[in-house]
Amino acid sequence: MVKIRSEPLELKTLQCLRVRMELSEQEEQNLLNLQQGYRGECAFDRRVENLGNHCIILNDLLLEHSNTMFQLDSLFITQQKIYLFEVKNYEGDYYVDGDRWYMKSGKEVKNPLLQLKRSETLLRQVLQQLKINLPVESYLVMINPHFFLYNTPIDLPILFHSQLNRFLSKLKTNLFPLNKNHKTLAELLRAIHIEKSPYVRIPDYTFEGLRKGIFCNGCGRPMEKVNRVFVRCRGCNCEEVIDTSIVRSLGEYKLLFPDRKITTNGVYDWCGGLISRYIIRRILVKEYDLVGNSKNSYFIKKE
Numbered sequence: 148m149v150k151i152r153s154e155p156l157e158l159k160t161l162q163c164l165r166v167r168m169e170l171s172e173q174e175e176q177n178l179l180n181l182q183q184g185y186r187g188e189c190a191f192d193r194r195v196e197n198l199g200n201h202c203i204i205l206n207d208l209l210l211e212h213s214n215t216m217f218q219l220d221s222l223f224i225t226q227q228k229i230y231l232f233e234v235k236n237y238e239g240d241y242y243v244d245g246d247r248w249y250m251k252s253g254k255e256v257k258n259p260l261l262q263l264k265r266s267e268t269l270l271r272q273v274l275q276q277l278k279i280n281l282p283v284e285s286y287l288v289m290i291n292p293h294f295f296l297y298n299t300p301i302d303l304p305i306l307f308h309s310q311l312n313r314f315l316s317k318l319k320t321n322l323f324p325l326n327k328n329h330k331t332l333a334e335l336l337r338a339i340h341i342e343k344s345p346y347v348r349i350p351d352y353t354f355e356g357l358r359k360g361i362f363c364n365g366c367g368r369p370m371e372k373v374n375r376v377f378v379r380c381r382g383c384n385c386e387e388v389i390d391t392s393i394v395r396s397l398g399e400y401k402l403l404f405p406d407r408k409i410t411t412n413g414v415y416d417w418c419g420g421l422i423s424r425y426i427i428r429r430i431l432v433k434e435y436d437l438v439g440n441s442k443n444s445y446f447i448k449k450e
């Protein structure tokens with residue numbers, strides 16, 4: 148059993164917004180950090196996907212204990228232990244001085260081990276509350292092969308890129324069949340997982356204030372209509388079937404405006420008038436039911 152990882156809502160939203168409005172420098176930076184973090188987590192997922200059946204993997208759990216929320220990048224339930232992994236995708240040279248971490252330039256960064264410790268403590272308390280007696284072992288995974296940490300004390304619970312394979316093969320030889328209690332624990336943790344993170348940092352935006360059009364899935368630049376079948380990116384020249392580009396743009400519309408009704412006119416405006424209402428309507432009726440009378444009609448997802 149696995150709780151799979153999906154692109155965080157904050158990341159998806161910022162990616163949609165970036166092509167349709169100016170992001171501040173801080174928002175751009177936040178987006179880059181989220182992208183890099185997510186890529187790192189996915190890289191970790193690929194490394195652990197062959198661990199087999201005797202290990203339950205729960206990704207991206209957001210839990211709460213005594214009014215404090217904490218996120219767990221990856222949690223493994225094995226027969227004898229729970230493993231907790233905090234995955235970081237830092238790149239470049241860093242050094243450690245006591246409890247502090249610095250970039251080579253001297254700029255201090257948050258010590259990820261403190262975050263790991265905090266999560267571990269809170270997780271222990273949650274487990275205690277659930278009357279679970281498994282020990283917890285936690286590691287900071289520095290997944291990027293181009294990361295180096297000078298001055299690392301030997302006893303820090305860090306797994307560097309070059310150590311991960313050895314760690315995982317050792318772990319694999321120590322995996323034994325799980326029983327009903329392990330599965331119950333996994334279900335309990337999934338049940339108390341908080342779906343909607345309150346920590347998302349997204350700029351204010353309105354439908355009116357955003358750029359309209361169809362934007363390239365690759366480079367984010369505006370697309371133009373080529374003929375009745377294709378649109379083409381003005382930046383990278385890639386082409387996309389009109390139907391696909393509308394479904395994709397509609398996905399962005401729904402993500403950014405979950406409460407806004409889906410109407411032919413709305414989607415027409417959203418796509419910058421690039422595609423005729425007739426085609427948009429044809430695509431919408433394939434996947435949606437039309438409700439309401441002609442003037443105020445809108446679409447809802449087919450049952």
Ligand SMILES: [Zn+2]
Pocket residue numbers: 363364365366367368380381382383384385
């Ligand atoms: Zn492009």
